[in-house]
Amino acid sequence: MMQEWKRQEIILLFHAVCNNPIESFHSGSDSYPAIITDLAKLFQKPDALVFEKIQHLLYLNTKGKYGKWSGGVRIDRDIFEEFNEDKERLNSVATKIREELLNSVVSYEDIFVDFEEVEAKEIERLQREGWAESYEVGNVSPSTKYCTIKRHDRIPTVSAIAKLRAGFKCEIYGCNYNPFIGLYNIPYVEIHHIKRLADGGEDTLKNIACLCPNHHREIHFDEKKEKLRESLQEKKRQIIWQRILK
Numbered sequence: 668m669m670q671e672w673k674r675q676e677i678i679l680l681f682h683a684v685c686n687n688p689i690e691s692f693h694s695g696s697d698s699y700p701a702i703i704t705d706l707a708k709l710f711q712k713p714d715a716l717v718f719e720k721i722q723h724l725l726y727l728n729t730k731g732k733y734g735k736w737s738g739g740v741r742i743d744r745d746i747f748e749e750f751n752e753d754k755e756r757l758n759s760v761a762t763k764i765r766e767e768l769l770n771s772v773v774s775y776e777d778i779f780v781d782f783e784e785v786e787a788k789e790i791e792r793l794q795r796e797g798w799a800e801s802y803e804v805g806n807v808s809p810s811t812k813y814c815t816i817k818r819h820d821r822i823p824t825v826s827a828i829a830k831l832r833a834g835f836k837c838e839i840y841g842c843n844y845n846p847f848i849g850l851y852n853i854p855y856v857e858i859h860h861i862k863r864l865a866d867g868g869e870d871t872l873k874n875i876a877c878l879c880p881n882h883h884r885e886i887h888f889d890e891k892k893e894k895l896r897e898s899l900q901e902k903k904r905q906i907i908w909q910r911i912l913k
Contacts, residue, residue: 672720672742674742674746675764675767675768676710677720677724677742677743677746678746678750678757678760678761678764679706679709679710679761679764679765680706680717680720680721680724681724681728681746681747681750681757682757682758682761683702683706683721684721684724684725684728685728685754685757686758687702689725689729689733692718692721692725699714699715699717699718703717703718703721709765709768720739720743721734722734722735723739723740723743724739724743724747726739727739727743727744727747728747728751821864821870822870825870825871825872825875826858826875828872829858829872829875829876829877830853830856830858830877832872832877833856833876833877835853835854835855835856835877836856836877837856837877837878837879837882838876838877838878838899839878839879839882839895839898839899840898842879842882844856844879844881844882846879855880856877856878856879857877857878857879857880857883858875858876858877858878859875859876859877859878859883859886859899860874860875861874861875861876861896861899861900862874876899882895886899
C-alpha cells in the first residue's frame with residue numbers, strides 16, 4: 668500500500684537535506700543512517716520510504732549531482748521551488764512543524780476511538796461484501812508509531828479510598844460483578860473519573876466511581892455511554908445528600 672506524504676513532512680525532509688552534509692544520508696553498512704531512522708520515527712514511516720524521498724530531494728537540491736532518482740513527484744518540486752531561494756523562511760517553517768509534531772498530545776481513549784471507528788467501517792464492509800478467514804490478511808511485521816501521551820498526576824490515596832468505600836464492587840446499579848483477586852492480593856475493580864481528567868475533571872472522591880472492567884469499557888465506548896454517566900452522577904448526588912442529612 669502506497670503511503671501518502673504530507674506537505675509538512677516533505678518540508679522537514681528538504682530542511683534536513685539543506686542543513687546536513689550529503690554524506691550523512693548514506694551509510695557504508697546495510698542499515699540506514701541515523702538521520703534517516705530519526706526522521707522515520709518522527710513521521711511514523713518505514714526507513715526505506717524516507718530514504719527514497721530524501722534521494723528525490725537531494726537530486727533537486729544538487730541539480731542532479733546527488734540522489735538516485737530524478738525530481739520526485741510534483742509536490743517535491745513545488746516545495747523545492749518555494750523554499751530553495753528562501754532558506755531563512757525554510758528554517759522558520761521547519762522549526763514550527765517539528766515542534767508541532769514533537770508536542771502533539773494523544774490520549775489513550777482517543778487512540779481507541781479512532782481505531783474502533785475504522786474497525787466498525789471494516790466490519791460493515793465485510794458483512795456487506797462477504798468475508799473469509801485468511802492468513803494473508805494482517806501484518807507480520809507491524810510498524811511502530813511514536814506519539815506523546817498526556818498523563819495526569821493522580822493521588823493513590825483517592826483511588827484507594829474510593830475502592831474501600833465501594834467495597835471493591837461495581838457502582839453501576841444492578842451490576843453483580845464478583846471481582847477476581849488481582850495484583851497485591853487485592854480484589855480487582857477499576858477507577859473511573861465521571862468527568863474525564865482530560866476535560867478538566869477533578870481527581871477527587873466526588874468525581875470518582877468504581878466500575879467493573881465491562882462497565883468501564885461501556886461507559887467510555889458504548890452507544891449508550893451518556894446514560895451510564897448520568898446514572899453515576901445521579902448516584903453520587905444521592906450519596907452527597909445522604910451525608911448532608913446525617
